[in-house]
Amino acid sequence: MNLRSMRESSELLTSLTNTELEFFESLSREVHLVNGEILFEEGGAAESFFIVVNGKVGLEMTSPGRVPMVIQTLGPGDLVGVSWFFPPYRWNWRARALEDTTLIAFDAAEVRKRCEVDRDLALEVQGVVAEEVVRRLHRTRIQLLDLYRTT
Amino acid sequence: MTYAARSVVSDGTTEAMLPRPFRVTSRHSETPDTVTLEFESEDGGGVSFSPGQFTMLYVFGIGEVPISISGDPHRPETLVHTVRSVGAVTAAIAALRIGDGIGIRGPYGVGWPMGEAEGNDVLLAAGGIGLAPLRPVVLDVLARRDRFDVVSLIYGSRSPVDLLFEQELHSWRSRFDMEIEVTVDRSDENWFGDVGVVTGLLPRVSFDPTKTVAMLCGPEIMMKVMANELELRGVEPERVYVSVERNMKCAIGFCGHCQFGRDFLCRDGPVLPYAQVADRLRVPEL
Numbered sequence: 216m217n218l219r220s221m222r223e224s225s226e227l228l229t230s231l232t233n234t235e236l237e238f239f240e241s242l243s244r245e246v247h248l249v250n251g252e253i254l255f256e257e258g259g260a261a262e263s264f265f266i267v268v269n270g271k272v273g274l275e276m277t278s279p280g281r282v283p284m285v286i287q288t289l290g291p292g293d294l295v296g297v298s299w300f301f302p303p304y305r306w307n308w309r310a311r312a313l314e315d316t317t318l319i320a321f322d323a324a325e326v327r328k329r330c331e332v333d334r335d336l337a338l339e340v341q342g343v344v345a346e347e348v349v350r351r352l353h354r355t356r357i358q359l360l361d362l363y364r365t366t
Numbered sequence: 367m368t369y370a371a372r373s374v375v376s377d378g379t380t381e382a383m384l385p386r387p388f389r390v391t392s393r394h395s396e397t398p399d400t401v402t403l404e405f406e407s408e409d410g411g412g413v414s415f416s417p418g419q420f421t422m423l424y425v426f427g428i429g430e431v432p433i434s435i436s437g438d439p440h441r442p443e444t445l446v447h448t449v450r451s452v453g454a455v456t457a458a459i460a461a462l463r464i465g466d467g468i469g470i471r472g473p474y475g476v477g478w479p480m481g482e483a484e485g486n487d488v489l490l491a492a493g494g495i496g497l498a499p500l501r502p503v504v505l506d507v508l509a510r511r512d513r514f515d516v517v518s519l520i521y522g523s524r525s526p527v528d529l530l531f532e533q534e535l536h537s538w539r540s541r542f543d544m545e546i547e548v549t550v551d552r553s554d555e556n557w558f559g560d561v562g563v564v565t566g567l568l569p570r571v572s573f574d575p576t577k578t579v580a581m582l583c584g585p586e587i588m589m590k591v592m593a594n595e596l597e598l599r600g601v602e603p604e605r606v607y608v609s610v611e612r613n614m615k616c617a618i619g620f621c622g623h624c625q626f627g628r629d630f631l632c633r634d635g636p637v638l639p640y641a642q643v644a645d646r647l648r649v650p651e652l
Contacts, residue, residue, distance in 0.1 A: 271560070273561065282555040284553060285553045285557070285561045286553075286561060287561055287562045288549070288559075288560040288561045288562060290560070290569075290570055291569075291570070292569055293569075313558060353591075354562060354563045354565065354566055357563045357565075357587065357588070357591060358551045358562070358563055360587065361524070361551070362493060362494065362524075362551075362584070362585040362587055362588055363493060363494030363495075363522070363523060363524035363528065363551065363584075363585065364524065
């Protein structure tokens with residue numbers, strides 16, 4: 216997968232230099248999921264992170280005796296997974312394909328290892344992840360406002 | 367078609383305040399608390415309107431409320447309103463049955479900038495009941511599809527059961543000449559669509575920010591967040607339009623109940639450029 220060709224469709228990649236893109240490309244592989252297939256399970260080790268190429272992934276909350284509840288959907292260009300960047304590197308939610316989906320998977324352990332020695336890269340990655348976390352926080356706050364409630 | 371002038375104050379106040387008798391000719395429950403009603407006038411005349419305009423609906427003996435027109439501007443013979451039951455008057459309207467009478471005056475106000483949108487990309491963003499005032503835009507655009515470039519609708523709802531015009535959303539999507547993305551804040555086990563806030567859908571639709579006219583309708587917080595996101599993506603606030611609602615009474619710019627800074631929303635709005643009202647939308651007392 217050529218990450219440069221994805222630059223326009225994913226805001227996550229726009230700020231990366233060509234060298235950084237090449238590094239991420241070297242750690243990437245394509246993943247294909249059929250509708251309903253699990254990408255990762257809640258509590259599992261966050262060894263990869265993903266960018267959706269096409270299709271849709273749902274982040275789900277599961278609880279015994281209840282149908283899994285989708286709390287957020289992620290589509291083309293979106294980052295799937297931020298827990299890989301923060302200890303203890305475990306997924307907080309389950310991720311499942313909501314339709315046939317293609318993603319790029321990145322080796323999270325290798326990125327973390329490289330960030331230990333390359334502070335510029337670490338700062339760049341930190342910025343991208345932080346921006347995504349802040350974006351999700353804002354959206355969650357708006358969801359919590361329950362804006363469309365009748366009264 | 368010809369659009370009404372931006373100001374529609376009648377030349378006679380008494381006449382403008384006088385409701386015309388209408389009867390309900392069709393009734394469709396959209397959600398448990400929202401109904402779409404079709405009305406025909408008892409005097410046989412239609413109601414020509416521009417998308418985004420509203421009328422005053424008067425339930426005799428109960429009261430009068432402003433409601434945006436949700437019908438087809440190319441079918442003036444039938445007046446359509448989509449009403450959510452939230453108070454005494456709207457509950458009475460939502461309870462109307464076929465054949466029941468009601469008083470209606472209007473249309474009033476300044477609607478969506480359909481003329482400016484021609485030749486440009488059109489981005490419609492609706493939240494909750496806010497899809498109703500944008501439905502006439504969709505119907506107008508689809509009737510004159512060749513006049514517009516890329517057309518997109520993004521729509522956010524509280525939950526799957528709160529979605530309005532569900533069958534129409536499917537039929538609009540099946541035309542393939544309009545992008546439609548729908549999301550809900552809270553899903554249920556029967557929902558296979560998107561979950562999340564409506565602004566999260568922006569990256570899913572294509573538009574050229576340098577030639578996009580955006581029309582936003584929904585809760586003010588939603589419109590503010592959406593307008594800010596659009597500005598970040600390069601859409602000038604002057605080309606972003608919002609529908610602002612306040613307590614309208616006379617609907618002809620006399621009583622001042624709907625005053626919003628220097629504008630009377632019934633006369634100068636309800637649709638206004640975001641650049642004109644952005645500061646005022648941040649004032650809690652307004």
